[in-house]
Amino acid sequence: MFRVLNKLFDNNQRDVQQIVKTIVQPVNALEEEMMGVEDLPAAFAALRTRVQEGGESLDDVIIPAFALIREAGRRSIGKRHYDVQLIGGYALHKGRIAEMRTGEGKTLVATLALALNSLQGRGCHLVTVNDYLARVGADEMGLLYRTLGLTVGLASRELQPAQKQAAYACDITYVTNSELGFDYLRDNMAQSREALSLRAEHPLNFAIVDEVDSILIDEARTPLIISGAAEKATDLYYVYAKLIRRLQKGEPAVPGERAEATGDYTIDEKTKQVHMNESGIAKIERLLSIPDLFSPENMDKAHMITQAVRANELYKREKDYIVNAEGEVIIIDEFTGRSMPGRRYGEGLHQAIEAKEGVKIENENQTLATITYQNFFRLYNKFSGMTGTAKTEEKEFLDIYGSDVLVIPTNRDVIRKDSEDLVYRSKLGKYNAVVEEVKEMHATGRPVLIGTASIVTSEQLSELLTAAGVKHSVLNAKFEAQEASIIAQAGRSNTVTIATNMAGRGTDIKLGGDAESIIGASIESSLGLGRYVPEVEAFITALSRKDPQIVEIGMQIPGMTEEFIGQAQQLHSETVADHERVQQVGGLHIIGTERHESRRIDNQLRGRAGRQGDPGSSRFYVSFEDDLMRLFANERVVSMMDRLGMDDTQPIEAKMVTGAIEKAQARVEDRNFSTRKQLLEFDNVMSKQRDTVYAQRREVLLGPDEAVEESTEGMIADFVDMQLAQYLPIEANADSWDIEGLQAAILDAVPQMEGFDFEGLRAMSPADAQNALLGAVADSFDARKDELSPTMLNSLSRYVLLQTVDQHWKEHLHGMDVLRQGIGLRGYGQRDPFTEYKFEATNMFNEMIDNLKIDVTKFVFRMQFGQTG
Template structure:
């Protein structure tokens, strides 16, 4: 029924694109004039545009010429000319909407159009990426266009001091990750003097992989903590106790309605609910071990909390999936990007419980000083836009939560890639055997293969199987992140086999 109606009146995206086409045609008509300009004349356009804005012109007034300038500069500096569909994408982003563009359609290049246009106001533009690697790559790569046109480009990455951050935010265009932008906002809200703040007003942001940041991670709290004063001794004691206990694990497919009250286990791990609870048997053992009459007594809340965190650390948190241990430190692996989150710690004592489990130094528990979610942070921007390959599935959420339209941008050429349906196996072994068979077949033909895995642990398991089969390959996970650019550069070559976690899942060109 809906498809029939769509045929008659056209989809929302198609109708919006029809409205945009006259602007695209105007940009097209300026192309021959732009080609005649010298480099110096093109560079002078930035000053000309700023003067027009100061004289009362709007960004929409100068859009066609500004986009035509960026298109010509990109062609000269990068050797890449924006296709018409990319011009459409740029207009959609300038309008404060989400441009859904299929993989490989050049989202990075599209962003240069609205970024340049909006940077002309002098109020700053933030380009938000999912990881430091992409932020650095795009700021250097696309930065050539902006620098040619006389605009400054800043980069916010982990490890910068306040002066460096302030300078980066003072730039016309600032690249960085969602985490860095969010934490800088929190830190700015904790300073006493205004001159110590690093960010300017939140003017305009373009969020790359917008569904990951604004939907998947929307409720993720960013937390700034200060040092606490509690002793860490109880974490080690709680871990020693939990080590002695016998668990029973319920997976996502188990029916927990039929749990036997006389279960021969001290605690239950529920993987689906992501929870761990002591059984009656376990509670009695805890009371005996800690010399308590009643574990549920409010006076014993601290001990109960430490036991619960030790249970979570042993029952739910897996090494090489949720975190790694490097240089005697527990470092979190970001579940969305597969990257190491240096300097970040689990809250509520969970990080200390994991440190006790892994036998490294248990740091003092911290207390929360400031917190915000990505959802609340990004809603503070005066204008917000986003790009992704998959946004239509969350169209309703984008509209309801952020008041953002999703416009599906057509591909430059007809899609020739074939997407096969999912294949489901009864067991993990059956799945891996099938994956290995497929890899061997492709490798024989010299066809490059990329295998996506959900964790460091699984990527290394698959790597071990391939080693036994004698198939040379590269592994890209958080442990080998320093080789990322090199591994990605090799991944599309004849006969290459690459195993990757979700580190290579977004914005990585292979």
């Protein structure tokens, strides 16, 4: 009965059926007609005219557009969109999150929504998690777009400003999430239109976020920050790194067991926080010869010491970070296993880790611009996302982004076999069992992919496999350069691959290996031609189709030889034969060496097997020494193992244990969601302020001279009103007005009013006094205009406004950082920290705006130009 009810209320299935009826079937009906279209660019341009000039919506032209895009794919890259890919393309166009299994061709799906939305002429962005995927996507799908007459750009980090502008000016731009966010922040620090990267008009129109859960959930805990050097002594970090070694780590108080915490400090691994005990505080005060560690003048010391303890206890080398050959501390993304050069922990933590490792400490930075991924992507007119795992996080997508998840059916049924977890008492017992299973699979010729959560684990397993005589490859943050080639060949028979966190790897694993990538790489290295040059693409497509004209097609490539063509054919034939062998022995086998704190990461690892109806299997190995189990799992399971007398060679394979693991993961996911939500709540306060500042700044930067003059005059008028409110309050008697104070404040900003009769204001009503003063200031502004010329004054005003806004905003961000770090202490006074933060932040912003108006007025009236002869 429940199955019947679930079917009745299954909105996902209902939506899919509706899309099939209204989109897929009409597109399929046009397929034969589109095959007869000779000029695809002209046909697609006609649709653009209907949208931009004819007033039709994208939904009005979606059927012929999708049909043309599918035909362009068939002609250019030999890939025809499956019906399920049309469903995914429609979901992306409508701003939804499309969940599609690994191997279902998300890269091709995105072309449908991107090409369709490009018809508006406002630019579309495909956002990826790394440079490799952005480059490959732009290259491979670029052939399809150009077949439709569209332009494609790649906005990579190394481009010069003019090149970046050209990339974003294209119809479709491929870019990484971090580079896109930083380009937005840098644009809002630009001093001229020429310095902008994104489009001046409609900079954020439509985006598709690839691996959307990785970017908008996992990475959303860390905001994007552009920093500049701040003046702060770094040598102290070395001092405190040594000092904390004289402190003793203790155990926290436990109700019913220990009344008080022991040692000098305790740590909370779940929240990654440090708590100093009274004995620790007294010891630090004695060692530093200071009376009160937490007095206002010593707050920096207290903060740096806390960060030193956190760096020592909670951040581990080879797991959280690596130290490269140049002595730089490089963060490792905990979700993808990728190194993140250029990213630094905030609030002095990165410097504390550098001191702990004894490497050079980089100067601490001051925030110049910042935004969270959540608030950044909400700036788009429309955005959507795609990933293999999103349904478990649908509530967060709805709450924060207003996007629901549509699960797209697979093109072929998934036949992968997922086994129950095997749980061991210790890590060693678990690793030994993993090695035995790898040996067993390896003996049959099956390829094996082993997923680990850290570099340390991958290297431990590598040593064990080497000792067991099993040849294998290792992929982690230390070997990212070989990432694509290692993963592309992970489906070959007898291949064993160890990979740290498979999330977001983005390279398809094909059973038998990927001959196309090997041949493409060989052509690039020997002939200097990219994989997606049209002639090379035509040759590789002909190779996969066993085209009888393969030699003639291959010889169109400059420098190609018949000998190379023969070798390529042999390699392709061997790959096809190996594909059959691997299928017969059971396909790719996935081994997870521990459960990740997010179920999505586990599902992504599993999803590497069983693509497009291939056979495959998966199993996770867990121990009670794993972080997830140690911190969150039910201790009754361990007690049960003790009672049963189970040793390290006997695993548990039971749904009860799997249930405990999933509950632990759910608790961690809830905690992480709370962390992200709190980050967003705090950033929402700043977001309103940022929107106000950036909107005014953009109007000054891009607006006509009249708008700049209007803004300047408005600020000057507000400045005058502020002085009147302070020195000539309406509610006070005219005899008590502080005319001398008003005169000093006005002349300090507008020295041209030296001859104004301030004392005469006393005989006027408040309204007349205001009009008289405003009129006199306006006359001074006109005189300044005559002195400099209107054009020069507007140029001066534009420069002054941008420089002054930037300086005050930078100082405001620093103040907000300080406020955020200390606001939690308000909780001890029975006050809600978030309410206090909003109140204080609003006051700080209003004060910043007032000071901004004062400085703009002073600069406009006082700035002098030197004369050169």
